[in-house]
Amino acid sequence: MFDVLVVGGGPVGACLGALLAGGACGARALSIAVLEPRPPAPLPADAALEARVVALSRASEHLLRSAGAWQGIAGPRLSAYERMRIWHESVAPDSEAVLVFDAADVGEPNLGYIVENRLLQGALLEAFTRAGGHLERGQLSALEITDAGVNLTTNGRVLSARLVVGADGAQSTVRRAAGLTAEVSDYRQTAIVASVATARSHQATAWQRFMRDGTLALLPLADGTSSIVWSADDNLAAGLVGASASGFAQQLDRASDLALGTTRLVSERTSFPLRRLAAQRFVGQRVALVGDAAHVVHPLAGQGVNLGLMDAAALAQLVLAAAGEREDPGALSVLRAYERWRKSEVALMSTAIDAFDRLLAHGSGPLARVAQRGLSWVNRSQELRRFFVRRALGMSGELPQAARWRAEFTKSVGI
Numbered sequence: 001m002f003d004v005l006v007v008g009g010g011p012v013g014a015c016l017g018a019l020l021a022g023g024a025c026g027a028r029a030l031s032i033a034v035l036e037p038r039p040p041a042p043l044p045a046d047a048a049l050e051a052r053v054v055a056l057s058r059a060s061e062h063l064l065r066s067a068g069a070w071q072g073i074a075g076p077r078l079s080a081y082e083r084m085r086i087w088h089e090s091v092a093p094d095s096e097a098v099l100v101f102d103a104a105d106v107g108e109p110n111l112g113y114i115v116e117n118r119l120l121q122g123a124l125l126e127a128f129t130r131a132g133g134h135l136e137r138g139q140l141s142a143l144e145i146t147d148a149g150v151n152l153t154t155n156g157r158v159l160s161a162r163l164v165v166g167a168d169g170a171q172s173t174v175r176r177a178a179g180l181t182a183e184v185s186d187y188r189q190t191a192i193v194a195s196v197a198t199a200r201s202h203q204a205t206a207w208q209r210f211m212r213d214g215t216l217a218l219l220p221l222a223d224g225t226s227s228i229v230w231s232a233d234d235n236l237a238a239g240l241v242g243a244s245a246s247g248f249a250q251q252l253d254r255a256s257d258l259a260l261g262t263t264r265l266v267s268e269r270t271s272f273p274l275r276r277l278a279a280q281r282f283v284g285q286r287v288a289l290v291g292d293a294a295h296v297v298h299p300l301a302g303q304g305v306n307l308g309l310m311d312a313a314a315l316a317q318l319v320l321a322a323a324g325e326r327e328d329p330g331a332l333s334v335l336r337a338y339e340r341w342r343k344s345e346v347a348l349m350s351t352a353i354d355a356f357d358r359l360l361a362h363g364s365g366p367l368a369r370v371a372q373r374g375l376s377w378v379n380r381s382q383e384l385r386r387f388f389v390r391r392a393l394g395m396s397g398e399l400p401q402a403a404r405w406r407a408e409f410t411k412s413v414g415i
């Protein structure tokens with residue numbers, strides 16, 4: 001029987017596995033398995049950069065260092081971003097009203113990193129197996145929960161564990177099989193992701209424009225191109241996906257207001273329907289949910305995986321502490337402590353992101369106009385800017401130990 005079986009080896013499940021397999025908890029190491037049907041093939045060093053990327057906060061960087069994965073991520077494919085420029089379509093991209101966050105304002109070298117999803121997931125799975133975790137290739141098909149443990153069926157085999165963690169994404173089978181319900185609302189928007197070359201340099205800056213019919217982000221990549229995340233109303237998105245490459249670039253030039261000059265598509269376009277999801281409970285008997293299985297937020301703030309990584313760190317910390325006291329890792333007291341810790345933090349962030357979408361990207365009316373003007377008010381106050389930069393770095397709130405400085409974490413868990 002495994003101590004912990006993580007279903008889903010996406011970035012969040014793989015991170016949880018790596019922290020649990022690598023963490024010390026007294027005399028006995030925990031036995032940890034991750035079940036993943038499609039572990040990514042390693043990226044050849046000379047492969048072109050993939051468009052599907054995520055922006056990682058400073059807290060996530062610390063966490064990935066603690067999980068032993070940073071060495072697999074840091075390198076020529078990683079791009080640090082030093083500034084963010086955020087503006088509403090009612091002002092020009094070079095106007096004084098553009099909200100600018102600069103790492104230099106808080107004495108940091110950068111605000112975070114842009115990393116390919118596949119590189120992140122691969123580095124975490126590699127850290128997990130290096131730390132002694134068992135990677136099982138397969139898909140969960142059934143779950144039986146008893147007082148003593150959980151039996152999980154995959155490819156005709158049964159695996160048992162004292163705790164099962166659902167890290168299997170927004171359509172989580174674990175969530176459904178454990179009878180945990182979720183509230184889902186459809187944004188009626190689709191995110192289009194692609195890489196583009198731009199006439200002007202991205203200047204290691206993340207650019208974001210709020211429009212009446214969506215939000216456009218241009219994220220700086222290490223090879224000088226930018227990855228776009230264009231969250232557009234469904235009707236507009238259908239036209240954008242169907243347009244020719246040059247027609248798409250023309251629409252993109254309009255949407256970016258030529259902030260980086262003219263653009264040219266250099267990758268395929270992929271699209272993601274956008275929904276908000278919040279599980280009503282993050283835990284059940286011998287079951288916990290992490291990452292997108294527990295909550296899905298709009299990508300406009302680039303927070304989804306950052307939130308999920310903090311779930312993984314919080315749960316790992318509590319499970320390792322319980323195991324150190326020879327407690328059952330699936331005990332309800334451990335799971336409830338995890339839910340209390342993460343559910344309120346996630347709800348706060350999800351509500352804030354939702355408000356940004358309603359007021360800045362889609363809002364008309366007086367409240368929306370106040371919010372849109374608010375960008376330039378924030379820009380005028382150094383204190384407010386610093387406040388938001390600290391939030392963007394992810395260094396506020398109740399951070400798990402593994403997301404603080406590595407030295408502090410390694411000392412506390414003895415690795």
Ligand SMILES: Cc1cc2nc3c(=O)[nH]c(=O)nc-3n(C[C@H](O)[C@H](O)[C@H](O)COP(=O)(O)OP(=O)(O)OC[C@H]3O[C@@H](n4cnc5c(N)ncnc54)[C@H](O)[C@@H]3O)c2cc1C
Binds near residue numbers: 009037054170229306
């Ligand atoms: C367009 C877009 C842009 C984004 N940009 C950002 C960003 O800049 N920053 C950020 O923080 N977040 C971003 N996000 C959000 C981020 O991508 C997700 O929050 C993150 O991928 C969630 O990770 P996860 O491991 O929880 O789930 P997933 O990445 O969905 O992984 C789930 C894993 O579970 C496996 N699985 C599924 N079903 C089963 C089963 N039955 N049995 C076993 N395994 C199973 C899957 O194979 C997969 O590997 C973005 C999202 C979108 C759509």
